[in-house]
Amino acid sequence: MLQPVGVGHKTLADYTHLVGRPLIEEINELAAELKGLKVLHLSATAFGGGVSEILYTLVPLMRDVGIEAEWQVIIGREEFFNATKLMHNALQGNPLDLSPSEWRTWEEYNEMNAQTLDEGWDVIIVHDPQPLAMRRHVPDKAKKWIWRCHIDLSTPHPPTIERCVPYIEEYDGAVFHLQEYVPDSITTDGVPLHICPPAIDPLSPKNMALSPEDAAFVCDQFGVDVDRPLICQVSRFDPWKDPLGVIDAYRLVNQDMPEVQLALVGSMATDDPEGWEFFNSTLEYAQGDPDIKILNNLNNVGSIEVNAFQSQAEVVIQKSTREGFGLTVSEALWKARPFIGGDVGGIPLQVQDGTTGYLVSSAEECADRSLKILREPDLGKQLGRAGKEHVRKHFLTPRLLRDWLGIFKGLQ
Numbered sequence: 001m002l003q004p005v006g007v008g009h010k011t012l013a014d015y016t017h018l019v020g021r022p023l024i025e026e027i028n029e030l031a032a033e034l035k036g037l038k039v040l041h042l043s044a045t046a047f048g049g050g051v052s053e054i055l056y057t058l059v060p061l062m063r064d065v066g067i068e069a070e071w072q073v074i075i076g077r078e079e080f081f082n083a084t085k086l087m088h089n090a091l092q093g094n095p096l097d098l099s100p101s102e103w104r105t106w107e108e109y110n111e112m113n114a115q116t117l118d119e120g121w122d123v124i125i126v127h128d129p130q131p132l133a134m135r136r137h138v139p140d141k142a143k144k145w146i147w148r149c150h151i152d153l154s155t156p157h158p159p160t161i162e163r164c165v166p167y168i169e170e171y172d173g174a175v176f177h178l179q180e181y182v183p184d185s186i187t188t189d190g191v192p193l194h195i196c197p198p199a200i201d202p203l204s205p206k207n208m209a210l211s212p213e214d215a216a217f218v219c220d221q222f223g224v225d226v227d228r229p230l231i232c233q234v235s236r237f238d239p240w241k242d243p244l245g246v247i248d249a250y251r252l253v254n255q256d257m258p259e260v261q262l263a264l265v266g267s268m269a270t271d272d273p274e275g276w277e278f279f280n281s282t283l284e285y286a287q288g289d290p291d292i293k294i295l296n297n298l299n300n301v302g303s304i305e306v307n308a309f310q311s312q313a314e315v316v317i318q319k320s321t322r323e324g325f326g327l328t329v330s331e332a333l334w335k336a337r338p339f340i341g342g343d344v345g346g347i348p349l350q351v352q353d354g355t356t357g358y359l360v361s362s363a364e365e366c367a368d369r370s371l372k373i374l375r376e377p378d379l380g381k382q383l384g385r386a387g388k389e390h391v392r393k394h395f396l397t398p399r400l401l402r403d404w405l406g407i408f409k410g411l412q
């Protein structure tokens with residue numbers, strides 16, 4: 001059985017002072033024409049990673065403006081998630097395709113989940129490749145189907161993307177974060193394409209304003225010395241997020257500034273079997289350095305704690321080597337933190353190098369920029385302020401809601 005996800009209640013009007021009245025009015029006008037539309041979001045997990053983060057806000061806001069939105073999570077066992085993790089990596093460019101039996105496993109779980117789907121939807125939005133094949137089995141259960149891709153498909157492993165394209169082309173639309181992420185093999189002749197980057201919720205516990213004292217209080221509980229500088233990266237334990245590169249950068253900074261500390265905060269997603277293995281490799285790499293805190297959700301690190309670490313850090317890093325969008329980037333910028341990110345994927349969309357943060361391509365560059373920020377607090381403040389305004393304009397959930405309503409309108 002597909003699992004319905006319970007989401008709280010949110011009110012669009014509460015966001016007016018953050019995004020401005022014109023956007024709220026535009027949303028209300030669009031929504032007036034779409035009242036009662038039955039929309040289902042299907043995703044692979046309700047916990048961990050960017051997709052669930054987005055849906056916990058987008059779904060309640062869709063409901064608030066009159067869309068009958070639901071969110072359900074597909075069921076899968078380890079064999080399915082092992083296959084879909086391989087698929088995710090291959091679609092991001094890792095040259096290893098699924099074996100014939102792994103492809104069969106993916107198909108079988110998609111068919112099984114499709115059979116338990118309710119009918120009568122106006123629009124079903126399928127998030128990411130895990131449930132991509134469901135539509136083929138039950139196309140009549142919704143009037144329209146949209147595939148929402150959250151990963152960077154610009155340089156996929158050819159056999160893996162070739163296998164996916166026929167499924168994608170059966171949809172009534174495909175949505176990507178950036179034009180560059182659309183693989184050459186998908187064209188507008190095959191499927192209508194939409195470009196819209198994701199967004200963060202400025203009022204969620206993860207992003208709401210936390211006083212410096214409260215942030216320090218929370219970080220102190222995890223053993224951080226709140227009187228010494230802190231560098232922090234928040235992300236899943238995944239090689240593409242490069243936590244080992246962050247440790248390398250920290251060690252370089254540490255040579256010039258021995259008082260600096262590092263926190264690597266990462267949740268373990270239920271659909272990510274590799275997570276634990278890589279978590280352990282990261283622990284090993286830190287070699288027991290007491291100034292490196294490696295924390296995950298099993299240490300009780302939830303949204304408020306992520307907020308506290310991002311708010312407390314003098315420098316927030318997201319040193320990814322591949323990144324679909326990187327919600328953590330906007331999360332840090334929204335808190336007006338000086339930010340350093342890998343020059344890949346969706347990070348440059350959020351970080352204008354030298355204006356709203358720094359973009360780097362190596363541990364050395366990352367260390368160099370960190371030291372610059374740590375030594376020049378005024379520079380950090382300036383970058384942080386500019387970063388926050390950039391996020392306010394482009395990456396808060398009401399803008400994403402507006403984009404989705406526009407897509408629904410185009411389907412009518």
Ligand code: UDP
Pocket residue numbers: 048049050051053206234235236265266267268296297301302303306324325326327328329331
């Ligand atoms: N996250 C979290 N706790 C953690 C690590 C990550 O809540 O310990 C959240 C993070 O704040 C962000 C999301 O998980 O909201 C990750 O989204 P992102 O787009 O950065 O990366 P993804 O995991 O989707 O690749």
